[in-house]
Amino acid sequence: MSEDLILFWHRRDLRINDNLGLTNASQSSSKVVGLFCLDPNILNRDDIAPVRVTYMIGCLQYLQEQYQKLGSQLLILQGNPQEIIPKLARELNAKAVYFNLDIEPFARERDRTVSEALNSIGIITKTTWDQLLHAPDQISTQSQQPYKVYTPFWRNWSIKPKAKPKSTVSQTLINLTETEQELAQTMGVISLPSAQELGFIWENPLILEPGEIAAQERLEEFCDRALYEYDEQRNFPAIDGTSQLSAPLKFGVISIRNVWEKTVEAMENSRSDEGRKQIQSWQQELAWREFYQHALYHFPELELGPYREPFKSFPWNNNEQHFQAWCEGKTGYPIVDAAMRQLNESGWMHNRCRMIVANFLTKDLIINWQWGEKYFMQTLIDGDLASNNGGWQWSASSGMDTKPLRIFNPASQAQKFDPEAEYIRQWLPELRSLEIEQLVTGKISSRDRQSCDYPEPIVDHNQQQRLFKQLYQAQKL
Numbered sequence: 001m002s003e004d005l006i007l008f009w010h011r012r013d014l015r016i017n018d019n020l021g022l023t024n025a026s027q028s029s030s031k032v033v034g035l036f037c038l039d040p041n042i043l044n045r046d047d048i049a050p051v052r053v054t055y056m057i058g059c060l061q062y063l064q065e066q067y068q069k070l071g072s073q074l075l076i077l078q079g080n081p082q083e084i085i086p087k088l089a090r091e092l093n094a095k096a097v098y099f100n101l102d103i104e105p106f107a108r109e110r111d112r113t114v115s116e117a118l119n120s121i122g123i124i125t126k127t128t129w130d131q132l133l134h135a136p137d138q139i140s141t142q143s144q145q146p147y148k149v150y151t152p153f154w155r156n157w158s159i160k161p162k163a164k165p166k167s168t169v170s171q172t173l174i175n176l177t178e179t180e181q182e183l184a185q186t187m188g189v190i191s192l193p194s195a196q197e198l199g200f201i202w203e204n205p206l207i208l209e210p211g212e213i214a215a216q217e218r219l220e221e222f223c224d225r226a227l228y229e230y231d232e233q234r235n236f237p238a239i240d241g242t243s244q245l246s247a248p249l250k251f252g253v254i255s256i257r258n259v260w261e262k263t264v265e266a267m268e269n270s271r272s273d274e275g276r277k278q279i280q281s282w283q284q285e286l287a288w289r290e291f292y293q294h295a296l297y298h299f300p301e302l303e304l305g306p307y308r309e310p311f312k313s314f315p316w317n318n319n320e321q322h323f324q325a326w327c328e329g330k331t332g333y334p335i336v337d338a339a340m341r342q343l344n345e346s347g348w349m350h351n352r353c354r355m356i357v358a359n360f361l362t363k364d365l366i367i368n369w370q371w372g373e374k375y376f377m378q379t380l381i382d383g384d385l386a387s388n389n390g391g392w393q394w395s396a397s398s399g400m401d402t403k404p405l406r407i408f409n410p411a412s413q414a415q416k417f418d419p420e421a422e423y424i425r426q427w428l429p430e431l432r433s434l435e436i437e438q439l440v441t442g443k444i445s446s447r448d449r450q451s452c453d454y455p456e457p458i459v460d461h462n463q464q465q466r467l468f469k470q471l472y473q474a475q476k477l
Contacts, residue, residue, distance in 0.1 A: 002029045003174060004095035009085065010036045010074070011107070013100050013130055013252035014059040015212045016066045018165040020130040021100040029095070031174040034067055034074040035088070036060060037081040041106075043198060047377035050200035051347030052247075055381050057195045058210025059253050064192060066212070072173035075184060076192045081110060086117040088187045092180055094123060100130035100252075103297040104385050132290055133162050133256055136297040146298035147291070148400045154287050162264075165257040207348045207381065208244060215248035216258070223262050228270070231281035237339070237350035238422035243282070244348070246382035249289070260286065292390030295400060302389055305370070306398035310475035314398075317366040325458050326361055327375055329427075332449075332457035334439050335414035336360045338427035345427075347381040352417055358395035359408040364464045366471070369396035397472070405472060407465055414440040430454055 006029045008022050014036075016022065025032045042048070060076070067074045077084050089097055097118055102108060115125040129135040139157050140146060147153035176184065195202060208218060222243040226233060233241030248254045263283050270276045296302055306312055325331050329340035339353035349357070354376075361372045373392040377383040393399025397406060418424055421439035425432045430452045431439060438444045442457065449456060 002095075003031050004029050005092055005176075005180075006032045007075075007085075007089055007092075007094045007097045008032055008034050009081075009097055009099035010034055010063070011099065011252075012102060012250070014056070014063050015253050015255065016063070016070070017168050017212065018255040018258055019100070019168045019252075020128045021098050021126075023166070023168045024126060024128060025096075025098040026169045026171070026173065030171060031072075032169075033072055033173075033176060034063070035085070036063075036074060036076055037085060038076065038078040038193075038198070039081055039110075040078075041080065041110075047374050047383075048200070049347065049377065049379050049381065049383055050195065050202040051204075051206070051379070051381045052383055053198060053200040054195040054202040055206055055208075055210050055247055056251055057192065057198075058206070059212075059251055060192055062211030062213075067173075070169055070173045072175050075189045077188050078190055078193075079188055082113045082117055084188050085114055086121060086123070088184065088189070089118060089123050090121050091183055091187050092176070096124035096126055098126045101127050101135075102131070103136065103293045105296075105300040105303055108300075131252055131256065132293060133157075133260055133286075134160055134290065136294045139294060146294060148295070150288065150291050150400070153291050153294070154284060157287055157290065158283070162260050163257055165255055165261055202347070204345060204347070207346055208247060210253070212253055215245065215254035218245060218248070219243065219254060219259060219262055223266060227263075227266055227282060228275050228278050231278045234281070234285075235352045235417050236423075237342075237353050238418055238420070238426070242351065246384070246387070247348075250382050250384045250387075256286070256290075288390075289387055292386040295390060296386040302393070302399075303385065306396070307393060307400055308398050308404060310472070311396070311398035314368075314475055315471055316368040318368055318371070319365065322365045322458055323361075323367050323371055325455070326357070326365060326367070326372075330455050331360070331365075331459075332455045333360065333410045333442050333461075334421075334424045334428060334431060334444075335410050335418060335442075338424045341427040343376075343379050347379060349380070350423075352413075353423075354391060355395055356408055356410060356413050358392055359406065360410060362396040363407045363468045364410075364459055364461055366464065366468055369393065369398060405469075407468065409461060409465075411441045411443075411461075414442070428454075 006025045008025045013019050064074045118125050134157060208214060226241050230241065233239045245254065245259065249256060263279055266279045267276055270279060329337035331337055336357050339349055339357045343349040358372055361367050362369050369392045373388055376388050390399060394401055397404040418440060421436045424439045431454060434444060434448060
């Protein structure tokens, strides 16, 4: 095996195990050194969540420890990757830079310019798909077009054979020499800063411990506890019925192949059709994640606006006071406010509640979905462009959906999915003294609202529903 230096550039794959790009690098040379670049083009954006950066830094700390156990190291850079990575690679006389591909428009352009800069100085770049079970060009219609609707995508995607996870680095790696390490320090390599040192303050506990082992343990625990009841429990926010693996998957702390393989094992071990139905329900959620990533890859314009023509000039109300009330969980609708409080205090929100609050913002407040999309990215630990954009466009009726006009009644949603008001009481402690019926219907007297210091509803649902339908029909015409 060669001892030429290969740099492996981590981005959305903050793990050692089952990392396809890292596997390829370690099979080519015994001297593989990892690197991660703190990119100001990303960190200086106005939609970066402090909780997400805090989680990412924790994952990087764990990854550094894993590299050290292998006899190598993870270099931390800070700067423009198009400039700093080629300089480092050239000074260290690296033979190649390996990395896994990404679907986001910014990442694709960044990767193109970094590759060009490396290739221009004689350094090879090698890439592979790692964050998807199937690359975007592997799933298409009979006419070789990308899917625009989930259901036929699922039918095709689900029958394709899926790769199994595999161990990445089996041998001990060779680290940089002392001379090379000294040289790296002059090339912008820094100690890993804390999130606080980067300007991101998150003082609450994280919903999941950072790092590869914690993500794997969460997967195992979910499969033992909730997978066989997933379809029944996933819509009830008071129940711990979801995997909460969205953040580990967003940062690649756990591989999608590893997650999928657990569903396959569960299918093989299931002894009932009902059990297999529950498992398939979670498989379909994993497919939704992949559908949205494929959609953004093939239709990068989704990042900038609505997919459906009627929404490109939709007359949104965009009342800033209403939006602020929504952000703070002060709309006067208990299920909506409970969900927004959960988001603000934990950096995470149950998926059913994401749909409820998104529908409320767009259909009740008639505020542009992109305002909500951005706020989610500013607050979510698992904020992911493809999933977040896809979910918001689904809720707003502006995206790829065969049934575009969907209007949720907050009271009906609460009565159905939080029937004992457990979730509402958890996140709205000021309302715990009220009756269940009041909490789930939202029919709270002005006197009770005043005594609980809880606001009156900022809009009337029935009235706003009629108004939205009128605006929608007018746009379609």
